[in-house]
Amino acid sequence: MSEPSTPASRSTRTLERQASPAPSRAPLREPAFLRLWGGATASGLATWSMPFVLGLAVLHDAITPAALGLTLATRTAGFLLAVPVGGVLADRHSRRAVVFWAGLAAAVASPALAWAIGTGSGGGGGGGGGGGWGWSTGVMAVAGAVVGAGQGACRPAFQALTAEVVAPASRQRANAAMTLAVRVTTLGGPGLAALLATVLPVSTLLLGTGVLWLTAALLPPPGASTPGASTPGATTPDAMTPGATTPCGDVGPARSGGGVIRGFAREFAEGVREARRHPWFLGGLGALTAVIATGYSATAVALPLVSRERYDTEAVLAAAATAYAVGALLGALVIARWRPRSQGWAALAALACYGFAPLSLWLPVPAVAVVAAYVVAGVGIELFNVPWFTATQREVEPRRLARVSSLDFMLSYGLAPVGLALIAPAIDAFGAAPVLATCAFACFLTPLAVMVVPTARHFSRHQPR
Numbered sequence: 062m063s064e065p066s067t068p069a070s071r072s073t074r075t076l077e078r079q080a081s082p083a084p085s086r087a088p089l090r091e092p093a094f095l096r097l098w099g100g101a102t103a104s105g106l107a108t109w110s111m112p113f114v115l116g117l118a119v120l121h122d123a124i125t126p127a128a129l130g131l132t133l134a135t136r137t138a139g140f141l142l143a144v145p146v147g148g149v150l151a152d153r154h155s156r157r158a159v160v161f162w163a164g165l166a167a168a169v170a171s172p173a174l175a176w177a178i179g180t181g182s183g184g185g186g187g188g189g190g191g192g193g194w195g196w197s198t199g200v201m202a203v204a205g206a207v208v209g210a211g212q213g214a215c216r217p218a219f220q221a222l223t224a225e226v227v228a229p230a231s232r233q234r235a236n237a238a239m240t241l242a243v244r245v246t247t248l249g250g251p252g253l254a255a256l257l258a259t260v261l262p263v264s265t266l267l268l269g270t271g272v273l274w275l276t277a278a279l280l281p282p283p284g285a286s287t288p289g290a291s292t293p294g295a296t297t298p299d300a301m302t303p304g305a306t307t308p309c310g311d312v313g314p315a316r317s318g319g320g321v322i323r324g325f326a327r328e329f330a331e332g333v334r335e336a337r338r339h340p341w342f343l344g345g346l347g348a349l350t351a352v353i354a355t356g357y358s359a360t361a362v363a364l365p366l367v368s369r370e371r372y373d374t375e376a377v378l379a380a381a382a383t384a385y386a387v388g389a390l391l392g393a394l395v396i397a398r399w400r401p402r403s404q405g406w407a408a409l410a411a412l413a414c415y416g417f418a419p420l421s422l423w424l425p426v427p428a429v430a431v432v433a434a435y436v437v438a439g440v441g442i443e444l445f446n447v448p449w450f451t452a453t454q455r456e457v458e459p460r461r462l463a464r465v466s467s468l469d470f471m472l473s474y475g476l477a478p479v480g481l482a483l484i485a486p487a488i489d490a491f492g493a494a495p496v497l498a499t500c501a502f503a504c505f506l507t508p509l510a511v512m513v514v515p516t517a518r519h520f521s522r523h524q525p526r
Contacts, residue, residue: 088235093226093282098235101219102242104164104277106250107171107270108212111136113251114270118263123178128198132174132205139209141475147214148467149328151221152460157283159218159463164278167211171271174204179264211274217467224454224462225284233451237397240443244393248386332464339456339522341405342465344514345449348412349473351507356415356438358480359500360422363493367422367431377428381435385418388439395440396447405520408448409508414441416504423497452520 088094112133118124124132143163151159177200227235257266336342368378392411401407414437421434457465487496516522 088227088231088238091227091231094231094235094238096280096282097219097222097226098238098242100160100164100277100279100281101239102246103273103280104167104212104215104219105243106246107167107273107277109247110250110254110273111208111267111270113254114258114263114266117254117258117266118178121263123263124198124201128201131198132201135202135206136209136212137478139206139211140213141471143210143213144216144467144471144475145329145464146325148217148332148464149325150214151218151463152332153328155284156218156222156225156463157281160215160222160281161278163211163214163218164274164276165211166214167208168271168274168278170204170207170211171267171274174201174208175264175267175271177201177204178267179262208274213470215277216470217463219281220450220454220466221459221463222281222284223450224459226282229455232454233400233447234397236447236450236454237393237443239450240446241390241393244386244389244443248383248390329464329467332461332468335458335461336465336468339516340514341516341520341522342453342456344511344517345405345409345520346469346472348409348508348511349445349449349469350476352412352415352504353473354476354480355500356419356504357477358484359497360418361481362484362488363419363422363497366488366493371425372428377431380428380432384432384435385439388436388441389443390439391436392440392443393447396444403518404448404452405517406512408445408520409512409517411441411444413505413508414438414444416501419497419501419504423494423501448520456521 089098115124115129115132119126119129147159147163177197180197223232223235223239254266257269336346364381365375365378368375368381417434418438421431453466453469454462484496484500511517
């Protein structure tokens with residue numbers, strides 16, 4: 062059963078709150094965090110470059126659009142299936158080990174994907190299947206699923222490993238540095254891939270993503286010896302129950318068959334119960350999920366349409382996408398040092414700023430206003446993300462941190478494809494204007510409504526000193 066509060070969790074959180082005001086070195090000056098940051102950056106670059114490289118394969122007639130769609134679909138499925146499994150494993154075993162095996166799986170699958178494309182039958186339908194559905198397309202689909210699984214398993218493990226490697230007082234700056242790396246790779250990755258594609262075949266670029274995944278597997282430093290000792294220099298008194306055979310006392314004896322599945326389900330349910338202990342987390346996750354499922358999905362579908370039909374140019378599409386990434390970079394730089402008194406309210410207000418993106422597409426405004434709205438949306442999303450990750454690492458029971466983080470990724474990112482699938486039919490049925498208006502108001506109102514949730518003001522169950 063999940064205890065409301067154990068002596069271990071109270072002791073750990075007390076140590077973290079006492080450590081928070083202490084001055085700290087910049088995280089990037091710490092060798093351990095620098096290794097963690099490098100590994101996370103490598104995984105982010107591999108994650109964001111793979112769809113772009115596969116798109117180049119379509120342009121080069123190496124694969125068909127159908128093969129591209131199938132591979133990306135299996136990657137998404139692998140991600141969604143592996144996120145909860147990775148969360149359970151990262152709380153049961155070493156977080157560093159989960160990062161290693163997840164990265165290694167993606168690294169091994171990437172050459173298989175490159176080989177399937179390099180055979181030349183991924184697109185033309187050779188190898189025993191017409192219309193692009195031959196054996197090589199099957200290899201691509203399986204490899205895509207494995208890459209997605211590696212990506213999904215390492216996400217919650219990286220979040221929990223950050224809490225083990227970085228002292229509490231440095232975590233906000235550390236999370237800002239991590240998100241800066243993501244935004245830089247998002248901004249520069251496609252351009253770098255396009256430049257390399259002029260001199261290298263697509264299969265070689267995919268081998269490069271395998272090298273990135275191998276870097277993500279090997280580079281991060283070791284964390285705590287057992288999940289639960291998340292603060293450097295601190296230990297959780299009951300992290301190992303006397304007589305238990307597994308860390309943390311949460312995991313029972315080995316099982317087989319259906320018992321393994323039931324065991325995973327039980328352990329994941331413990332993470333859900335831990336999340337329910339934090340009303341601010343449930344409310345914030347609901348707001349984030351609503352913004353991604355409505356605002357992000359609507360703008361992803363409507364921005365190309367508006368760019369072409371209202372402004373008669375694709376330049377607005379490119380400028381808005383770039384503006385969003387630049388805004389996110391600015392937001393990460395600001396939040397690395399800004400500490401608002403009501404951190405939760407400030408983060409939720411920033412999340413609501415994403416509503417300006419669908420609002421600018423709904424109203425007949427100049428193109429420069431659309432670009433400015435995307436800058437504001439980018440700034441807002443990082444002013445939310447960094448405090449959100451930091452609060453989760455601070456407030457959640459360390460032994461269940463990876464499972465709670467996996468719940469975060471599974472809902473916020475997992476429902477994005479559902480939003481994308483529903484937005485296009487909604488636009489066809491009702492028109493772009495009412496759909497964009499609805500999405501804009503959802504983005505504005507949902508985070509503001511969450512502000513009334515108990516503990517949302519500070520993203521904490523404890524009043525700040």
